[in-house]
Amino acid sequence: MTVESSAARKPRRTAAGKAGTAGDTTGAAGTKRTTRSTAGKGTDPELVQLLTPEGKRVKNAEYDAYVAGITPDELRGLYRDMVLTRRFDAEATALQRQGELGLWASLLGQEAAQIGSGRATREDDYVFPTYREHGVAWCRGVDPTNLLGMFRGVNNGGWDPNSNNFHLYTIVIGSQTLHATGYAMGIAKDGADSAVIAYFGDGASSQGDVAESFTFSAVYNAPVVFFCQNNQWAISEPTERQTRVPLYQRAQGYGFPGVRVDGNDVLACLAVTKWALERARNGEGPTLVEAYTYRMGAHTTSDDPSRYRGDEERLAWEAKDPILRLRRYLEASNHTDEGFFAELEAESETLGRRVREAVRAMPDPDHFAIFENAYADGHALVDEERAQFAAYQASFAEEGGH
Amino acid sequence: MAEKMAMAKAINESLRRALDADPKVLVMGEDVGKLGGVFRVTDGLQKDFGESRVIDTPLAESGIVGTAIGLALRGYRPVVEIQFDGFVFPAYDQIVTQLAKMHARSLGKVKLPVVVRIPYGGGIGAVEHHSESPEALFAHVAGLKVVSPSNSSDAYWMMQQAIQSDDPIIYFEPKRRYWDKAEVDPEAIPAPLHKARVVREGTDLTLAAYGPMVKLCHEAADAAAEEGKSLEVLDLRSVSPLDFDAVQASVEKTRRLVVVHEAPVFFGSGAEIAARITERCFYHLEAPVLRVGGYHAPYPPARLEEEYLPDLDRVLDAVDRSLAY
Ligand SMILES: Cc1ncc(C[n+]2csc(CCOP(=O)(O)OP(=O)(O)O)c2C)c(N)n1
Numbered sequence: 001m002t003v004e005s006s007a008a009r010k011p012r013r014t015a016a017g018k019a020g021t022a023g024d025t026t027g028a029a030g031t032k033r034t035t036r037s038t039a040g041k042g043t044d045p046e047l048v049q050l051l052t053p054e055g056k057r058v059k060n061a062e063y064d065a066y067v068a069g070i071t072p073d074e075l076r077g078l079y080r081d082m083v084l085t086r087r088f089d090a091e092a093t094a095l096q097r098q099g100e101l102g103l104w105a106s107l108l109g110q111e112a113a114q115i116g117s118g119r120a121t122r123e124d125d126y127v128f129p130t131y132r133e134h135g136v137a138w139c140r141g142v143d144p145t146n147l148l149g150m151f152r153g154v155n156n157g158g159w160d161p162n163s164n165n166f167h168l169y170t171i172v173i174g175s176q177t178l179h180a181t182g183y184a185m186g187i188a189k190d191g192a193d194s195a196v197i198a199y200f201g202d203g204a205s206s207q208g209d210v211a212e213s214f215t216f217s218a219v220y221n222a223p224v225v226f227f228c229q230n231n232q233w234a235i236s237e238p239t240e241r242q243t244r245v246p247l248y249q250r251a252q253g254y255g256f257p258g259v260r261v262d263g264n265d266v267l268a269c270l271a272v273t274k275w276a277l278e279r280a281r282n283g284e285g286p287t288l289v290e291a292y293t294y295r296m297g298a299h300t301t302s303d304d305p306s307r308y309r310g311d312e313e314r315l316a317w318e319a320k321d322p323i324l325r326l327r328r329y330l331e332a333s334n335h336t337d338e339g340f341f342a343e344l345e346a347e348s349e350t351l352g353r354r355v356r357e358a359v360r361a362m363p364d365p366d367h368f369a370i371f372e373n374a375y376a377d378g379h380a381l382v383d384e385e386r387a388q389f390a391a392y393q394a395s396f397a398e399e400g401g402h
Numbered sequence: 403m404a405e406k407m408a409m410a411k412a413i414n415e416s417l418r419r420a421l422d423a424d425p426k427v428l429v430m431g432e433d434v435g436k437l438g439g440v441f442r443v444t445d446g447l448q449k450d451f452g453e454s455r456v457i458d459t460p461l462a463e464s465g466i467v468g469t470a471i472g473l474a475l476r477g478y479r480p481v482v483e484i485q486f487d488g489f490v491f492p493a494y495d496q497i498v499t500q501l502a503k504m505h506a507r508s509l510g511k512v513k514l515p516v517v518v519r520i521p522y523g524g525g526i527g528a529v530e531h532h533s534e535s536p537e538a539l540f541a542h543v544a545g546l547k548v549v550s551p552s553n554s555s556d557a558y559w560m561m562q563q564a565i566q567s568d569d570p571i572i573y574f575e576p577k578r579r580y581w582d583k584a585e586v587d588p589e590a591i592p593a594p595l596h597k598a599r600v601v602r603e604g605t606d607l608t609l610a611a612y613g614p615m616v617k618l619c620h621e622a623a624d625a626a627a628e629e630g631k632s633l634e635v636l637d638l639r640s641v642s643p644l645d646f647d648a649v650q651a652s653v654e655k656t657r658r659l660v661v662v663h664e665a666p667v668f669f670g671s672g673a674e675i676a677a678r679i680t681e682r683c684f685y686h687l688e689a690p691v692l693r694v695g696g697y698h699a700p701y702p703p704a705r706l707e708e709e710y711l712p713d714l715d716r717v718l719d720a721v722d723r724s725l726a727y
Pocket of ligand 1: 132171172173200201202203204205231233234235295299432461463485489492
């Protein structure tokens with residue numbers, strides 16, 4: 001992917017220039033940044049929360065500013081995003097059970113972390129996901145059916161990362177954090193004011209690549225936000241198998257701020273990610289956001305969580321359900337009526353049907369796709385093997401079908 | 403008492419035996435404890451041997467192999483699991499630059515009895531990075547030994563031998579054969595680790611393979627037999643060192659050789675075998691050594707892997723071409 005092909009970027013503002021920017025909250029954020037970096041005191045980790053599990057709006061001096069102007073319409077939008085994403089995810093899980101997908105990695109429980117952070121991004125920002133970021137993809141306008149090709153086994157990615165600035169899913173744990181950092185270094189070189197957000201899990205935080213991306217981003221002051229969804233598990237291993245300190249505190253050792261946010265609180269995720277992206281845009285370098293959340297389902301459809309965790313844990317987290325929480329808030333503030341929920345239910349049904357039909361209609365790839373795009377400029381050996389393959393295929397036809 | 407068991411179970415039993423016999427043996431890897439590994443190969447081991455012998459590691463392959471090196475330096479014999487073939491690369495640096503070379507660099511003073519278990523190969527309909535066959539990348543590196551069993555009995559015994567070896571061994575497990583059952587006799591006297599075995603006698607042509615492709619070669623030999631052709635099937639068992647004497651002996655008898663592996667043919671282990679056998683058996687060969695394997699293309703998505711992987715027809719096609727010379 002080339003830098004040129006991305007959305008046009010505005011010139012990069014300087015940190016000094018930013019204080020004068022009118023109409024947003026960056027001025028207030030200026031002081032807060034330093035306080036943020038005290039986050040690693042080793043006491044009980046503070047969790048940025050704007051909505052309690054009961055749906056009560058709580059004040060937060062540092063982050064309220066980032067959602068201060070949010071309209072009822074936008075709040076309903078966040079709710080809609082979460083509901084539709086959950087529906088899409090449920091549909092994909094069902095399709096896997098029906099044999100239509102080979103595998104599925106469910107995001108159940110992580111909707112707020114993904115929608116909050118995804119909606120914080122700007123069109124010209126660039127997103128580097130892992131393999132579970134279906135909600136972020138949704139926010140970026142990626143057609144959800146595009147995500148299913150690799151899980152059905154018809155391609156190994158299958159979308160153009162540059163059409164929505166949403167990179168391909170990355171399965172090798174942690175690799176993409178370095179790509180994100182490099183991309184961000186490129187943005188900085190270009191003098192643009194876009195930012196990059198890299199997603200990864202708590203397990204991934206153990207990988208060398210992630211540590212190296214922290215190093216590079218800090219040293220080069222790259223405009224990147226590391227968004228770690230700590231869903232408590234890396235397949236069967238709990239977060240304690242990866243770290244002795246709360247993950248957000250890792251940032252301190254690299255010289256940039258780390259924040260832990262309630263990952264089941266969509267408003268808090270939105271606010272904190274906006275803040276972090278703004279820092280990046282303003283030339284203040286990387287931030288680590290740890291969204292403290294929970295993977296309510298299995299790791300993937302091949303996993304059996306009953307071998308390593310009990311139901312009580314899940315039940316405790318269900319009480320903190322991100323969707324229910326926003327619904328309670330919307331209802332309490334009279335931002336919705338029955339019509340809204342009914343319409344959304346209908347929309348959700350339509351989405352489910354569309355996804356189901358699209359998956360079933362997905363054709364198997366052409367046999368020659370094996371050789372396509374192995375190289376950009378071609379390769380003589382590939383041409384030779386393709387020709388051999390063609391002759392081989394044709395030999396069955398001559399024999400009168402196979 | 404011989405018992406029929408699946409290959410995954412045979413490896414499990416073998417690890418259990420090693421853990422039992424030697425307190426210095428350790429099992430390490432992601433999810434190897436409570437979960438028993440994603441393929442359940444280490445199922446129940448942590449329960450029986452405890453968390454200090456069967457160690458769930460952080461999600462960091464370079465860390466897994468690097469610390470295994472340190473543990474080996476301290477006298478332990480770690481058996482580490484890499485969860486899938488495509489995830490060994492974060493550890494590749496440690497394996498290639500450290501694990502493979504320390505014995506030589508220390509003038510033989512340091513021994514690194516580390517076994518790196520890697521479930522490898524395709525045919526299970528997985529997503530990308532879960533179906534690759536990177537054995538040639540390891541065989542190319544001096545200091546490493548590379549083996550791959552094709553059946554439960556070998557899986558059991560080769561693991562015992564790998565753990566006892568003072569050299570680092572990359573132990574490739576053909577994941578699509580994990581559930582195939584065969585007899586395992588824990589009292590048997592096993593064949594040497596790096597010796598190939600004729601698993602089916604024949605006179606017209608030799609099929610040489612290892613790991614997942616041995617079964618396919620058996621099937622090809624069955625099919626060829628129906629057409630009146632007698633194929634010999636050689637299970638190489640070890641990729642490095644490779645038992646060229648066994649290949650030579652077979653080729654001197656049959657005069658024809660087809661090598662079958664899942665990995666891309668280009669610069670693959672078949673290329674090495676073809677070159678050496680041509681050198682050793684030039685006057686015996688009735689046909690050039692042929693290779694059947696993957697293409698020079700990224701491992702394709704699941705719905706295309708049947709086209710990519712060697713199958714019965716491709717093996718028989720190569721057999722026909724060889725016999726046509
Ligand atoms: C380098 C590498 N090692 C192992 C794996 C196998 N694997 C896939 S997902 C996973 C756990 C990831 O946990 P985490 O980073 O917490 O993300 P989550 O899946 O919980 O979102 C593992 C071990 C992999 N994909 N890549």
